[in-house]
Amino acid sequence: MAAIDLMEKTTVVDAGTDLAKAISAASKEPNILHFGVTNNGVYAGLVDDRVLRDFTGPSSTKVGKLTAHPKTVSPRTSDEDVMAAFLNGDDKVLPVIDDGKILGVVTRWGALSSMVASNAVKGKKISKYMTRKLVSITEETTISQARKTFKENNLFRVPVLDKQSRMTGVISTYDLAVKVSPHTAGAARQSTFEPTLLERIGKEPITSIMSTNVASVTQNDSLSNALKQMIERRVMGLVITEEGKPIGMLAAKDVMRACLMEKPAPIQIVGLKEDETMLKQSLFDECNTFLAKWNKTIDLAPEDSLTLHVKSKVEGKKKRFEVKSRLTIEGNVFSSRTPPNVDEHKQNWDLHLAVRESLQELAKIIKKYAELKKKRAMSREEE
Numbered sequence: 001m002a003a004i005d006l007m008e009k010t011t012v013v014d015a016g017t018d019l020a021k022a023i024s025a026a027s028k029e030p031n032i033l034h035f036g037v038t039n040n041g042v043y044a045g046l047v048d049d050r051v052l053r054d055f056t057g058p059s060s061t062k063v064g065k066l067t068a069h070p071k072t073v074s075p076r077t078s079d080e081d082v083m084a085a086f087l088n089g090d091d092k093v094l095p096v097i098d099d100g101k102i103l104g105v106v107t108r109w110g111a112l113s114s115m116v117a118s119n120a121v122k123g124k125k126i127s128k129y130m131t132r133k134l135v136s137i138t139e140e141t142t143i144s145q146a147r148k149t150f151k152e153n154n155l156f157r158v159p160v161l162d163k164q165s166r167m168t169g170v171i172s173t174y175d176l177a178v179k180v181s182p183h184t185a186g187a188a189r190q191s192t193f194e195p196t197l198l199e200r201i202g203k204e205p206i207t208s209i210m211s212t213n214v215a216s217v218t219q220n221d222s223l224s225n226a227l228k229q230m231i232e233r234r235v236m237g238l239v240i241t242e243e244g245k246p247i248g249m250l251a252a253k254d255v256m257r258a259c260l261m262e263k264p265a266p267i268q269i270v271g272l273k274e275d276e277t278m279l280k281q282s283l284f285d286e287c288n289t290f291l292a293k294w295n296k297t298i299d300l301a302p303e304d305s306l307t308l309h310v311k312s313k314v315e316g317k318k319k320r321f322e323v324k325s326r327l328t329i330e331g332n333v334f335s336s337r338t339p340p341n342v343d344e345h346k347q348n349w350d351l352h353l354a355v356r357e358s359l360q361e362l363a364k365i366i367k368k369y370a371e372l373k374k375k376r377a378m379s380r381e382e383e
Contacts, residue, residue, distance in 0.1 A: 001114045003082055004075035007096050007104040011035040015044055015064025022047065022063050023178065031234050033177045034093045036102040037067045043095065043102045045069050049177035050092050054151050072097045073106065079114040082106055083256045084326065084333040092156070092236065108236045108252040112227055115259050126226055127219040129258050130240050130248040136161050137206060139168060144202030146171055157237050159246045160210050167239065167246045169210035176209070216241045219248065227255055257331060266291070266300075271310040279351055283308065286352065290359045297370050304328050308355060321354040325362045334369065336361035 011026040015037050026035040034048040045067025055066065070091035073082055075098055085094055086108055093105040115121060136159045137146055149158060150173065160169040216239040217226050226238055230252060240248040267287045269280055287306050294300070309324040326335040336358055 001079040003073045003077040003096050003106050006106045006110040010105045015039045017063050019061045019063055020059035031174055037063050042100045043097055046095050048092050049173040052177040053173040082111050084335050087256055087333045109231050109234055113231055121223040124223040126221050126250055129254040130250045132248045134248055139207050141206045143204050146206045159239050166244050169212045170214045171206050171210045226250055266305050268307040286355050318349050321351045323354045323358040325358040334365045
């Protein structure tokens, strides 16, 4: 299954469009807001409720000033690569781009739909994959305070509790984007002592915009049931409850990890045809050499895995090979493909060469990850 099979339509607006007008045109879909932005007909970026989470300016702002640049996929990107893209970032939607034009988007639940027939989630319990660190707010919390909570904790969804700690609703970045952002056009202050419209809205209780129809499950429910709920209700996360009280969250990314990262062996080679299986051991050796080298840099854990997907095509009396490598590290999924451009690899008839090229591309990605991790560690030490 490819991105084109998972793709959904998105509203496309010009970079000079007012934010309020763009939101009005795009907010016909429940639980998510997104629209593509073009400049002279060429894709220039995307705006979604994740982008608007921290935005407090006037709704007359031109959308070209707000565009984010999430990872993009092509119509031919595989479903596994789509999930890997979601796992390696905070993007809620991935634009599908072809020849500089946006064709649509893949949402997180769109990516989840490719897993319905998969055995990867069967027999698994939510308790193993849920996040138990729960951030919540009370019914007395104001819209302004809720926005601050989202920003400080990098969240998109928070349960709302009453005085007995029972859940009465959920507030999301979608609620802030659709129910608040379009109404901030009158942000100009009338006098020194008069609050702006944005300030007045910010003081309203969160109960005025929260969603009360909450999708929830228990920690003993199956992961397959959670997957079904997310797809049917078109939500990117479920609240885990116990006796009416929230105890954790299960995000779409948690389900993706369960599907992509539960592997019975640290090295897997798939896609070999019957007459190619004799090469399997030598390919294992290539992979072991690769892991041994990088284990000194990234400290691979027992649950981390390297998978090679081999695809061959007969041309005349020869075979051309394409290999996709995927490595999981600390909950992240990194992947590379060779040949990246068939025209540059017309003579790639050697499977071992194809594997080495794929692993070399993967090494470049891992090196960047290791360097970024080191910089973050140094920054924490300086603090």
